[in-house]
Amino acid sequence: MADAPKDTPEQGRTLIRNIGLLLTGDLDSPIADSDCLVIEDGVIVGLEAGDADRVIDASGCAVAPGLIDGHCHPVFGDWTPRQSQIGWIEMNVNGGVTSFISAGEVHLPGRPKDAEGVKALAMVAQRCYSNFRPSGAKVLAGAPVPELDFNRDFYVAVKAAGIRHIGEIGLGTVAKGPDAARVTGWCRELGIETIMHTGGPSIAGSHDVRAADVLEAQPDVVSHINGGPTSISQDEIRELCRHAKGALEAVHNGNEKSVIVTLEGALAEGRLADFLIGTDAPAGSGVQPNGMLRMATLLASIGGLPAEQAWCCGTGNVAKRRDLAQGIVASGRPADLVFMDRPEGSDGKNVLEGMAVGNIPGVGAVMIDGKMRTGRSRSTPPAARVPVL
Secondary structure, eight states: OTTTTTOOOOOSEEEEOOOEEEEOOOOOOOOEEEEEEEEETEEEEESSSSOOOOEOTTTTTTTEOOEEEEEEEEOBEEEEETTHHHHHHHHHHHEEEEEEEEEEOSSTTOOOHHHHHHHHHHHHHHHHHHHOOOOOOOEEEOOOOOOOOHHHHHHHHHHTTTOOOOOOBSSSSSSHHHHHHHHHHHHHHTTOOOEOOOOOOOOOHHHHHHOHHHHHHHOOOTTTTTTTOOOOOOHHHHHHHHOOEEEEEETTTTTHHHHHHHHHHHTTTOOOGGGGEEBBBTTTTOOOTTTHHHHHHHHHHOOOOOHHHHHHTTTHHHHHTTTTOOSOOTTEEEEEEEEEETTTOOOSHHHHHHHHOOOOOOOEEETTEEEEESSOOOOSSBBOOOOBB
């Protein structure tokens, strides 16, 4: 039928057995003492063996929640005009990413900047990605970028239209502390999530946003605290780790040294649960299908964070801070899962030990809503072990 859902969860019960390592994505308990998962109608229902309509043998590989790219810039479909590239979302799914959160649809050529046009673009992006899911990916799009001439009524209208978060403050004419604080204040009243560009300008028309601006505005997410791509100073990063109330987000398309400074600052303040990772792609520096894997591996190797905790920074931490159901392996959560192992030829006996020495995981398969969306990844090195259907 023409009005039938275009992407639905796998129906029936699926048992995943022989799991070598089960990562939960939950920082409170990142490794589960279980070698089985049961999924029903696309939702995890148990972490033990049970009757099922189908069985997947994990063959001793690790199973983990799919990564959530908390900072990306989609436009329409699986195409980015920024790089004139088709298929970037599909390739990121091959890189273990099962969900994407838009930080603003800013790369659309000639994008509107008037209130009606910005609202319309956000609504179209949100609704298009609700209907179209490349390789099953969940793209949470529709993030209007604030401009100075938008009053409170604009945010009331986007909230009524079903928009749940705005795009980066700082990509439009709203950028500095007092103006940004006015917007975050309105959004806080209305229950709209706010994110704020941090660092030097990224694209034409964006602004240099410093720690003082962020601290005055106090957004829900301090976006790319390590720069997008140009970072604020290390002292400013430490100041934000101490005093910013929002989540601290680091991205692949930023300053890698500043990622480590942010991680150290978050740990020093007891704020690892507030530390999130994303890619900030597509961007001028490109699209990296393995960007989220590289970020988690950077934290685990150069940053010295236990790899199971590094995985939480791109899964459960994002889910908790941004109010998502996916990202954690637990009963009642969507079965958005990555089957992975150390890549062939890597040191270490499993994926965690491979990440600790700096090797990104090899992805053997990706599942979204209980459906297998990929087999052996097209973007990662081959996994030492892969699941058998």
